[in-house]
Amino acid sequence: MSMPPTVARAIDAHRRGDNPQAETLLRRHLQHAPGDAAAISMLAQVLQSQEKHEQALYFRQRAVELRPKSGADRAELGMLLHRMGRRDEALAQFELGQTLAPSIATNFTGAGIIAAERGDHPRAAALFRSAMAADPSVPWPAFNLATMQIGSGHAELAAETAREAIARGADPRPLLRILTQFVNYATDDPGALSQIMAAAGRLSQEGVPPPARFSNAADPERPLRVGLLTTDLRFHAVIHFIEHLIERLPALGLSLYAYQLDARVDDVTDRIKPRFAGWRDAWTLRPEALHEAIRQDGIDVLIDMVGWLEGQRISVLARKPAPVIVSYCGFPNSTGLTTIDARFVDSITDPPGGEGLYPERLVRLDPCFVCYRPSPHAEAPHARPQGGELTFGSFNSIWKITRATAALWGRVLSEVPGSRLVLKASNGEASPLRDWLPQAMQVEPSRLTLLPFARTPAEHLAAYHDIDIALDTFPYNGATTTCEALMMGVPVVSLAGRSHASRVGASLLRAAGLGELAATSPEAFVSIAAGIAGDAAKRERWRHDLPAMLRASSLCDESAHAARFAGAIRTLWREWCRARAQQA
DSSP: OOOOHHHHHHHHHHHHTOHHHHHHHHHHHHHHOTTOHHHHHHHHHHHHHTTOHHHHHHHHHHHHHHOTTOHHHHHHHHHHHHHTTOHHHHHHHHHHHHHHOTTOHHHHHHHHHHHHHTTOHHHHHHHHHHHHHHOTTOOHHHHHHHHHHHHTTOHHHHHHHHHHHHHTTOOHHHHHHIIIIIHHHHOOOHHHHHHHHHHHHHHHHTTOOOOOOOOOOOOTTSOEEEEEEESOSSSSTTHHHHHHHHHHGGGGTEEEEEEEOOOOOOHHHHHHGGGOSEEEOGGGSOHHHHHHHHHHTTOSEEEEOOTTSTTOOHHHHTTOOSSEEEEOSSSSSOOOOTTOOEEEEOTTTSOTTOGGGSSSEEEEOTTOSOOOOOOTTOOOOOOOOTTSOOEEEEOSOGGGOOHHHHHHHHHHHHHSTTOEEEEEOOHHHHHHHHHHHHHHHTSOGGGEEEEOOOSSHHHHHHGGGGOSEEEOOSSSOOSHHHHHHHHTTOOEEEEOOSSSTTTHHHHHHHHTTOGGGEESSHHHHHHHHHHHHTOHHHHHHHHHHHHHHHHTSGGGOHHHHHHHHHHHHHHHHHHHHHHHHHHO
């Protein structure tokens, strides 16, 4: 039976990212064919793509009524119910779907996600493995299993889960996010990282045609159109490092165009949006539509701030939508794409000698590749009580707390008797962390305190009033957390490794004038932390002096950093213009 023309046009519109048009066409079709379950299911998907969940729910339920024995419809309904926070109803659909269609992996995966959220990790793992067995071609069971594994500190195991799934025939593209993102938590070996990124880049560029000739005027000194491809134009850790660029670059000849890849908006979005010459809600656009939008906007230099992180548009970058593409700030590694011209780093994060490992050119914005704008929510640090127990802290994401980090922290606590460690975790993260972390650190559970996530930025920063020394993670260092701790008068001890992600802490500390806190070995890390713990007078001085010291350092010199950034952009553009002239 042939597809109705209206439905075919709706499918084409959906593929282009024109979901409003797809919705209009499908509703028109259903006026004449109200029992078309396939069209009803597609309309639900189109509505979900527009965040119209209540309307989508009606049509998902209608599809199930029309096809009550369809395990696929049960899976789609369950996933939507779960997204809406209705876990019990979602689980009921998944369990019925498992009975109706044991070969549909989504029903096992969805039930596994709910089990993981409820803290039943053994059951979750079993369900994810059942999903992998039901349909080895589906990548999401392995994706979720690996995510759960890294939440238990097993970054290496998470990467191996992804590798095994690909070897068994799973679609590799979604799993590349695990290999490319989670491997940064697993190792600081530049060679291993380079191999994985290169493989990911090659796979992403397979079958991609070379870019069409750009029509951008090859004038090296004209004002430039610079696009920001990002998920973070809102209240987010990254905004502390880019808002000064958003404010200052237009005065330096760079008109900014936003391609926001996240639907969330807030007061920060409202504040910065007027500073852009153009703004697109790119999260609504499919890859083909986003690629065309960037070209139509005449972007000269595109700055990718996502890499392989959630929300990524690797397929767009692989098609090279702008003459010059730069990777910056968001993702701590190469993308492996040959279409990206440069990565902005510095001589600490990426010392000379590593140029041949990755396809992108390394452009060093010394003394530090980023510039931090202190939070307006921070109040003056409180004095710590004299003679009390020594409190270490780390407010990094628990994904960064690997087994290597745990062993390192455990050595510090053993070296400082009576000390304790304070961490932050969501309700769902706290339980698994309590299960494995004390044993991995070889300390009594009573020496660990897990704080819930703060409700406000001010409350989050106020937690530093009770911290004496902050401990960084390894091999994936903190960035915003390091700057926040210093801003609150808390010294941070970091271990520098061999990869970019494991050297960010050293870069930030040296830029802040605190290079003495950057260790080059685990032994030095323990020694530095224990030394500060035993020097109450130094801690008290730092408590008072660090906020002003940070603000006066090169780490917070917005004008100088923006000038270096704009200069690097201009240099890359001039080089492109010279290359274009040689091709003429």
